[in-house]
Amino acid sequence: MSDAKTVLILGDQLSRNLATLRDLNPAQDRVVMAEVAAEASYVPHNRHKIALIFSAMRHFRDALRADGLAVTYFEYSEGLASLGEALDLARKRSSITQVDCCEPGEYRVQEHLNAWARQSACTINWVEDDRYLCSINAFKAWASGRKQLRMEHFYRQMRRQHGLLLDASGGPEGDKWNYDQENRAGWRGKDSIPQRPDIPQDAITKAVFAEVETAFPDNPGDLSQFNFAVTAGGATAQLDFFIDHCLPLFGRYQDAMAEESPWLYHSLISMYLNIGLLDPLDICQRAEKAWREDKCELSAAEGFIRQILGWREYVRGIYWMNMPGYDKLNELAAHEPLPQWFWTAETDMQCLHKALQQSLDLGYAHHIQRLMVIGNFALLAGLNVQEVCDWYLAVYVDAFEWVELPNTLGMALHADGGLMASKPYAASGKYIKRQGDHCNSCRYKPDKVTGNDACPYNSLYWRFIARHQQQFESNPRMRLTLTNWQRKSADQQRAILDWADASHQRLLRD
Ligand SMILES: Cc1cc2nc3c(=O)[nH]c(=O)nc-3n(C[C@H](O)[C@H](O)[C@H](O)COP(=O)(O)OP(=O)(O)OC[C@H]3O[C@@H](n4cnc5c(N)ncnc54)[C@H](O)[C@@H]3O)c2cc1C
Ligand code: SF4
Secondary structure (H helix, E strand, C coil): CCCCCEEECCCCCCCCCCHHHCCCCCCCCEEEEECCHHHHHCCCCCHHHHHHHHHHHHHHHHHHHHCCCEEEEECHHHCCCCHHHHHHHHHHHCCCCEEEEECCCCHHHHHHHHHHHHHHCCEEEEECCCCCCCCHHHHHHHHCCCCCCCHHHHHHHHHHHHCCCECCCCCEHHHCCCCHHHCCCCCCCCCCCCCCCCCCCCHHHHHHHHHHHHHCCCCCCCHHHCCCCCCHHHHHHHHHHHHHHHHHHHCCCCCCEECCECCCCCCCCHHHHHHCCCCHHHHHHHHHHHHHCCCCCHHHHHHHHHHHHHHHHHHHHHHHHHCCCHHHCCCCCCCECCCHHHHCCCCCCHHHHHHHHHHHHHCCCCHHHHHHHHHHHHHHHCECHHHHHHHHHHHCCCCCHHHHHHHHHHHHCCCCCCCCCCCCCCCCHHHHHHHECHHHHCCCECCCCCCCCECHHHHHHHHHHHHCHHHHCCCHHHHHHHHHHHCCCHHHHHHHHHHHHHHHHHHHHC
16 A cells, blocks of 8 residues: 555635545545635735635535545634744644645745744645646746747647647637738727626625625625636636636727626636636637537637637746846836835726726726726836735736736836737827727826826826836838837927926826
8 A cells, every 4th residue: 555645725726526536535535725814815815715725625625525525624714824823734634745736826825834844844746737738847838949939839839738629730710820810900899798697695605605704804805796606516607607708809800898797708717717616728618619519709708718728838937937136126117116006996087986996896908908907007117016006916816926927017018028919008098099098088098198178098098108118119110110219309209298297297196
């Protein structure tokens, strides 16, 4: 008989097919799970996120026990400070010399557990997390020797490797790898938006709500609006709903924004994927099947698969290839303190108000709101990179550093100098107007650059370009923008910059 195993399962590893859960012997092996203060409070997490993870963990514990496995489980009310403390307590109950654990999603957790192992003379056996479609080493091998990393090249390789949307000759279905050009319609209110189903919550989740309300009274998140599934079965039902009702228009409105809906046709599955309730390959295959059965256009299925097979795996690779250190980058020297209204949503900029409010209340904003409304403002205003990253890590229900950091620090704030994105995602109010209907009910005018009713994004955009001219000069993708700025007369430039400085001061002081 082999030695008894102890397996530590983290809150984002709730998958029955997790590598460390395969081949366990219920007669002797043991699983340890713990809700601990260090994980629940390293940033002021949205209460939706804490409730989702605690409830999903407790449901997962019960499912493992129903399968006959012994699970040592510590609930939050037991007051454990850290994962290390949980393992110490587990060791008091039975002799443990090695803990098996799948690679964690965050460098911080890996460091903590490695430090615990050193001081407790116990080994951590890190097991590759093969729920991801590209391993950390495979990503490093793909990246090594390339002068520039581009998601599109990585994505094509992943399509080939996983046999997704390929024709009989192994080329891309429809003869094109990418239908991004067809995924950019703005919202004009012409299509009806599917009503999301209400998800019933059971006694376990309701008990968690009460604990979270008491333990985290000041954190963002309105739990009366909690509408997430907490089991793999529940998450699959949400995916079914998306495939049947939203996928057909997902591609067209992927970059759109609407006053009437926080989610339009988006899938609302990142939180399930990130904690292990859904499997990425299965999701991609479901989207491909929907297209093959004529339930959606190729552009919709491709656009959706690209997000999961391409972007999601790519950002994970970037994170692990560049940590530690990536979290400290600040290429554009952005140091302005995060305004207090990021925590209240009290701003008269309508697009920003809407995006912040739903982020705080629901823990959700879709990609364009995160990138082109909130992130764009933070970039143009030069907000402190670490403070912005911490804010993103706190407010979103799907936020884990491996995915949050490259998206925020790299894609939105360009603080990695172009590793994630070949040019900054900086835009004026005209872009936001084109993509949605927020400007119709805003006190500002998206076509004006200066004056009391001018959209603040406009002058801040030119201020940003003017301040970073030298850094952007060698970037061919910025040439047109720089030329447009340099063509303005000195008087025009002065007027815009004076107005931008005044707006900047007012907005950051409010
Ligand atoms: C500044 C910023 C911060 C972000 N922080 C996070 C985060 O903390 N956690 C997170 O999961 N995503 C993050 N994203 C990516 C993306 O915005 C969310 O995954 C998406 O909005 C989740 O909503 P959805 O499930 O409805 O996605 P959909 O729009 O329906 O997309 C489908 C799926 O594709 C994946 N996906 C799409 N874009 C990305 C991307 N850029 N990176 C990784 N996966 C992607 C997600 O798993 C998502 O569920 C961030 C993006 C930006 C610009
Ligand atoms: S006018 Fe500017 S601030 Fe107002 S909603 Fe439009 S883009 Fe946003």
